[in-house]
Amino acid sequence: MSKGLDTNIMIVGGGPVGATLALALQEAGVPVTLLEAREQGASHQDQRALALSYGSRLILERLGLWTELEPKATPINTIHVSQRGSFGRTLLKANEHGQPALGYVLSYGALSAALDNAMKNFPGISIVNGAEATAINPASDAVHISYRHQGREHAYSAAFAVLADGGRGLGDIPGLQRETKHYGHDALVAKVQCELPHDNIAYERFTAAGPVALLPNGDRDFSLVWTGKAEEVAKLLKLEDEAFLSALHEHFGDRVGRFLTVGKRLSFPLRLSYLKSVTAPHLAIIGNAAQTMHPVAGQGFNVGMRDAWELAQMLAQTVPSEWGSENMLSAYQSSRKTDTRSGLIFTDFLVNVFSNDIVGLRKLRALGLGLLDVVPLAKNRLVGKMSFGPKG
Numbered sequence: 001m002s003k004g005l006d007t008n009i010m011i012v013g014g015g016p017v018g019a020t021l022a023l024a025l026q027e028a029g030v031p032v033t034l035l036e037a038r039e040q041g042a043s044h045q046d047q048r049a050l051a052l053s054y055g056s057r058l059i060l061e062r063l064g065l066w067t068e069l070e071p072k073a074t075p076i077n078t079i080h081v082s083q084r085g086s087f088g089r090t091l092l093k094a095n096e097h098g099q100p101a102l103g104y105v106l107s108y109g110a111l112s113a114a115l116d117n118a119m120k121n122f123p124g125i126s127i128v129n130g131a132e133a134t135a136i137n138p139a140s141d142a143v144h145i146s147y148r149h150q151g152r153e154h155a156y157s158a159a160f161a162v163l164a165d166g167g168r169g170l171g172d173i174p175g176l177q178r179e180t181k182h183y184g185h186d187a188l189v190a191k192v193q194c195e196l197p198h199d200n201i202a203y204e205r206f207t208a209a210g211p212v213a214l215l216p217n218g219d220r221d222f223s224l225v226w227t228g229k230a231e232e233v234a235k236l237l238k239l240e241d242e243a244f245l246s247a248l249h250e251h252f253g254d255r256v257g258r259f260l261t262v263g264k265r266l267s268f269p270l271r272l273s274y275l276k277s278v279t280a281p282h283l284a285i286i287g288n289a290a291q292t293m294h295p296v297a298g299q300g301f302n303v304g305m306r307d308a309w310e311l312a313q314m315l316a317q318t319v320p321s322e323w324g325s326e327n328m329l330s331a332y333q334s335s336r337k338t339d340t341r342s343g344l345i346f347t348d349f350l351v352n353v354f355s356n357d358i359v360g361l362r363k364l365r366a367l368g369l370g371l372l373d374v375v376p377l378a379k380n381r382l383v384g385k386m387s388f389g390p391k392g
Contacts, residue, residue, distance in 0.1 A: 008033045008126070009315065009323070010145060010158040012133045013165030015043070016050075016108070016301075017287035019115035021162060021308035022125050023063050028316030031124040033156070035131040035147055037165070041116070046109040048189070049223035051076075051215055051298035054099050054387040056305045065114050072110045074216045075101035077200040084207040084253065090379070097383045103202070103298070105217045136163065136173050138280035143324070159282065160323035162311065166288025166304075175280040180273040183351065185210050186233040187295060188226040190265040191217060192248070195257025198222060204296070205252060211296045211350070212252055222256070224248070225295055233267050270294055272348055274340065279333050282324030284311060291340050296350045299343040299386070306389055310335055339389040346385075 009025065011018045014036030022032045052060075052073070060066045075094075079102055082089040094102045119125045128149060135146040143161040147154050163173075198216035205212050210227035217223040226236070226248070236244060245259040274291040278284060287304030311332060318328050 008158060010035065010143075010156060010161040012136065012145065012147075012161065012163045013287075013289070014038075014116075014127065014129075015164065015166065015287075016111050016115060017166070017304040017308050018162070018164030019112070019119060020059065020063070020305055021164060021286070021312055023115065023118055023122070024059075024309055024312030025315060026122045026124055028312075029124065030315060031126070033126045033128065033158075034119075035133055035145075036127060036129050037132045038129065040127075040129045041113075044109045044113040044116070046107065046112065047191070048108040049105050049191075049215060049217050050108055050111060050301055052104045052106055052305075053298070053302040054101060054103060055389065056302050057101075057104060059305055059309050063118065065118060068114050069106060069110065073104040073106040074218060075200055076103040076105065076202045076216060077101055079202045079204065080255070081204045082206070084205060084251075092379060092383055097380060099383075099387065101200075102383065102387070105215045105223060133165070136161065136283065138173070138175060138283045140281055143280075143282040159320060160315070161283050163283065163285045163289050164287050164304075164308070166292070173280065173283075175277070176285070177276045178273060179276060180271055181348075183270045183272070183294065184230060185227050185270045186230045186267045187270055188224070188228075188233050188236055188265055188267045190224050191221050191263040192224050192245070192259050193221050193261045194259055198256065203252075203255060206350075207251065209251075213295075213298075214252070214256065224262075226251070227270060227296075230269065237265050237267055272344060274344055277333065278336065278340075279329040281326075281329075284329065284332060286311060291344060293343055294347040294351050296347050299347055303339060303343045303389065306339060307336060342385070342389070 009030060009032045011022055011032055011034045014034050018034060022034050025032055057066060060069060077094045079092040080089065081092070092102060094100060119127060131147045131149040133145060133147045137144045142157045142159060145156045145158065145161060147156070197220060200216050202216060203214040209229065209232065212227065213225040214222040236247065239247065241262050244262055244265070248259050271292060272294060275285060278286070278290045286307035288300060290307065291300070291303065293300040293303070314328065314332050314335070315323060322328050
């Protein structure tokens with residue numbers, strides 16, 4: 001086992017959130033070491049769709065990446081929110097809120113490739129690919145990280161570390177407690193082509209079985225997110241394409257015409273999960289490693305991007321001797337608490353209120369959607385929160 005002692009910031013997890021943090025720190029000349037479990041370029045062909053808020057676009061602009069990414073992104077100019085079986089609906093339009101778009105759909109691979117290529121231009125970023133963190137132990141003087149790389153065990157002590165690996169289990173990190181709520185639902189994701197052009201409209205449709213979303217992705221395609229009970233989603237995965245497309249049309253309705261084709265279908269379980277504290281001595285946890293939200297409002301990834309950006313600003317404004325101190329960690333936790341909590345509460349509220357058939361609630365939901373559509377102040381506030389979090 002090799003040992004090292006370094007004052008660099010170590011980032012565990014080189015996905016979009018971790019890479020954004022590494023790049024944002026380069027403006028202040030802060031050196032970082034980034035551990036990424038995947039081999040170099042392994043994620044560049046990943047076609048999973050990410051829903052970027054307008055605020056996330058601004059972060060990517062500040063990093064100098066948006067010019068490269070914009071041709072690969074599909075803008076969302078309108079969001080159509082409706083409830084199955086009722087006339088109440090809300091339309092949110094970018095041109096009514098002073099934004100070029102309400103959001104964008106971009107593949108995970110395209111974003112990862114742009115971030116990875118950008119990091120190569122900064123000698124202050126040291127990337128270790130194929131490195132799997134095996135233990136993270138916060139201490140009063142530093143944070144101690146063990147990782148496996150090329151068949152060898154390594155130990156690293158850093159003045160400050162950031163866990164940005166959303167897939168990592170955190171039960172073995174001292175001082176961290178996680179709360180988790182399982183919805184008992186899964187999300188089915190796929191790319192579908194429809195009879196009618198999408199016209200850069202995203203659809204969020206609430207049903208008693210769970211919300212279903214269609215996000216414009218490419219010239220004529222949509223990215224589908226269809227949620228429902230785990231056993232029902234499992235049945236949908238097994239259907240032949242024609243039967244699946246017919247079931248989707250029956251479930252979603254006729255707003256985009258017939259569904260013509262469907263790509264590879266995948267599913268994952270839905271849960272609400274968050275850490276009671278996102279910091280420990282000399283350690284911060286950001287992105288999905290800190291909080292996981294229901295995808296109903298597309299907030300999770302964008303909250304993680306804001307985690308990375310705000311943590312970078314705080315580190316840049318803090319003298320290195322104070323990195324990981326109680327004062328700095330308390331200030332960071334306080335700065336992110338409102339954003340994280342509002343995202344968790346908002347998504348959980350939507351699922352609990354809209355995904356049921358409680359007598360009398362359907363009419364109230366329809367009335368609420370209808371009222372939202374004719375109250376500009378409420379729509380402005382909603383769009384602001386979706387775009388920028390609590391600062392919107």
